[in-house]
Amino acid sequence: MSNQFLDQITQRRTIYAIGKNAAHTPEHLTDLIQTAIKQSPSSFNSQSSRAVIxxxxxxxxxxxxxxxxxxxxxxxxxxxxxxxxxxxxxxxGVGTVLFFEDMDVVKGLQEQFPSYAENFPVWAEHSTAIAQFAVWTALHTEGLGASLQHYNPIVDAEVHAEWDIPANWKLRAQLVFGSVEGEAKAKTYMDDAARFKVFK
Known part of the structure; x- marks a missing residue:
């Protein structure tokens, strides 16, 4: 099956060996990252994802x-x-994207739609995950390597203080990126029969 999008997400991998040997300007990468996040879907079009680049x-x-x-x-x-x-x-590496979710947005939706209140925190996690994947894939299309890290919440207080982050922004993940300086590890896949059910 030939599909340009599927080709890109298949090639996107976790790259730990990264460096600063990239010709991309911060301005170009900022635009790329912001666009990927802006175009990522969110429940009720909440646009709750936030990022510090x-x-x-x-x-x-x-x-x-x-x-x-x-x-x-x-x-x-x-x-x-x-x-x-x-x-x-x-x-x-060249940089790091800190992904946050704006909990004020989540709380506002809970108040506006009480029937779905318990779902909005879960849907916020979906939103940030989609944004993370979109940015990761976009960086891959630029020839850059990246890996997704999770050092929250142990550094939350320091991050909020150092970069003057609003208290309602909750740190969810960190995507570090740079030039590819080493190959990705081999990836294995579980059997499709154990993972999917198809009814026709």
């Missing part, structure tokens, strides 16, 4: 904050060194 030194600062926070969780020097090296590999 960090380039170069600002991205390095974020991963430095994470590294400092994780030191308190390290059991020994060896695990601390491994964690520091991992954060350094993320800081080696």
């Amino acid at each position: 960090l380039f170069n030194g600002e991205s390095e600062k974020f991963w430095g904050l994470v590294a400092d926070k994780l030191k308190s969780y390290a059991k020994d020097e060896e695990s601390a060194a491994k964690t520091t090296a991992k954060m350094a590999s993320f800081a080696a």
Whole structure:
């Protein structure tokens, strides 16, 4: 089956080995990321997804904050060194997109549509996931590698303070990206029969 969109999402992979060897300007990538998020669907067209886009030194600062926070969780020097090296590999990239959900939007929808109140937090998670996937794939189409990380909520307070983030924005994920400096690991797939049911 030949389909350009399916080809792109099939090729999009988790790339851990990233660098700064990219010709893309921050302006171009900002437009790409913002457009991908704006065009991502959300329940009731809530547009609850928010993003903070960090380039170069600002991205390095974020991963430095994470590294400092994780030191308190390290059991020994060896695990601390491994964690520091991992954060350094993320800081080696071009940038990081911090994905948030605006909880004021979610609460507003809960109040406006009480019958669906318990669903709106779940649907907000759907919205951010779609936005994350859209941005990730868009960056892939530009020849960039990325990996999705989740160091929330341990750095939430530091992030909100450092970049003056509104209190109602809830950090959900971090997408770090850069030039591709190494291949993705082989991907395996479970049997279709265990995953899908088709009725005709």
